[in-house]
Amino acid sequence: MGVERVEVIAPKPQGTIPDEFIRSENEQPGITTVHGKVLEVPTIDFSDPDEQKLIRQIAEASSNWGMYQIVNHDIPSEAIRNLQAVGTEFFELPQEEKEAYAKPLDSDSMEGYGTKLFKEFSDGNVTKKGWVDHMFNKIWPPSVINYQFWPKNPPSYREANEEYAKHMHKVVEKLFRLLSLGLGLEGQEFKKASGGDDLIYLLKINYYPPCPRPDLALGVVAHTDMSIVTILVPNDVQGLQASRDGRWYDVRYIPNALVIHIGDQMEIMSNGKYKSVLHRTTVNKEKTRISWPVFLEPPADHVIGPLPQLVNQENPPKYKTKTYGEYVYCKLNKIPQ
Numbered sequence: 001m002g003v004e005r006v007e008v009i010a011p012k013p014q015g016t017i018p019d020e021f022i023r024s025e026n027e028q029p030g031i032t033t034v035h036g037k038v039l040e041v042p043t044i045d046f047s048d049p050d051e052q053k054l055i056r057q058i059a060e061a062s063s064n065w066g067m068y069q070i071v072n073h074d075i076p077s078e079a080i081r082n083l084q085a086v087g088t089e090f091f092e093l094p095q096e097e098k099e100a101y102a103k104p105l106d107s108d109s110m111e112g113y114g115t116k117l118f119k120e121f122s123d124g125n126v127t128k129k130g131w132v133d134h135m136f137n138k139i140w141p142p143s144v145i146n147y148q149f150w151p152k153n154p155p156s157y158r159e160a161n162e163e164y165a166k167h168m169h170k171v172v173e174k175l176f177r178l179l180s181l182g183l184g185l186e187g188q189e190f191k192k193a194s195g196g197d198d199l200i201y202l203l204k205i206n207y208y209p210p211c212p213r214p215d216l217a218l219g220v221v222a223h224t225d226m227s228i229v230t231i232l233v234p235n236d237v238q239g240l241q242a243s244r245d246g247r248w249y250d251v252r253y254i255p256n257a258l259v260i261h262i263g264d265q266m267e268i269m270s271n272g273k274y275k276s277v278l279h280r281t282t283v284n285k286e287k288t289r290i291s292w293p294v295f296l297e298p299p300a301d302h303v304i305g306p307l308p309q310l311v312n313q314e315n316p317p318k319y320k321t322k323t324y325g326e327y328v329y330c331k332l333n334k335i336p337q
């Protein structure tokens with residue numbers, strides 16, 4: 001029994017993939033990607049001593065793109081390499097060993113290995129699958145960590161993830177401050193509205209095995225992240241795509257950069273000033289792609305809505321106020337928000 005893992009069913013006769021992975025034509029990356037052009041989303045130098053400039057750049061990129069790359073962020077490349085090494089090693093373990101960390105089927109939490117996320121229906125009632133397996137671990141704050149879902153093998157999994165979380169913490173503090181100042185708020189406002197020190201960092205590992213028909217399948221389907229903000233490092237295999245003016249483009253890979261996605265909760269809190277970004281991932285014929293997004297999320301019972309400071313008569317609230325848990329439930333079950 002057990003849940004089918006893509007990495008288990010992926011090896012099939014040369015050049016074919018099971019039907020459940022074949023996307024309808026309006027989604028197939030072979031047809032819908034603008035080929036031969038890589039999208040240059042803004043690249044922002046986090047070490048720039050001119051804070052006013054940094055505030056403007058972050059605000060502009062968050063409003064007009066919803067996706068950008070941060071360089072010179074002070075997370076040592078060694079910490080990123082270690083995070084990537086232990087995650088890669090975990091996915092290379094024998095299947096039975098990985099299943100010891102499987103997300104329990106009856107669990108409401110995302111945590112664990114192999115989680116299925118969206119109910120993906122297209123072409124009537126046919127369920128389509130993404131060419132990807134996952135691992136989810138909460139890595140911050142220390143009080144919310146469930147070590148039962150943290151692999152014991154490789155032995156340095158825990159140390160590498162804890163180290164990364166500590167470095168990430170500094171980036172998050174700075175980014176939230178810049179995002180607040182960029183809309184004329186006090187520096188602490190977005191952090192406070194996001195749950196303050198209870199803000200959760202949920203690490204996901206996306207493992208995309210080689211796919212014989214990358215023109216027909218998708219890794220993660222088109223979506224916006226439910227998070228407040230997502231901070232991601234991929235390996236060096238191309239795969240992230242962003243939608244711009246209704247068309248799909250590959251996003252340039254920059255070694256060691258942090259890819260920032262504005263998520264739905266930030267769009268809501270900013271009352272639409274910052275935009276969550278529509279994105280998806282493609283897969284590769286020969287290579288395994290892996291990515292490590294960290295979703296910054298409020299606790300499930302935390303209430304999120306447009307900040308009162310950003311709402312007035314000319315700018316009435318554009319979004320409903322509700323708990324994050326309710327938002328996630330509606331989105332995963334495709335209930336209109």
Ligand SMILES: O=C(O)CCC(=O)C(=O)O
Binds near residue numbers: 239279291293
């Ligand atoms: O793999 C990537 O680069 C992006 C993955 C993603 O969008 C997600 O997991 O939400």
Ligand SMILES: [Fe+2]
Binds near residue numbers: 223224225261279
């Ligand atoms: Fe995403």
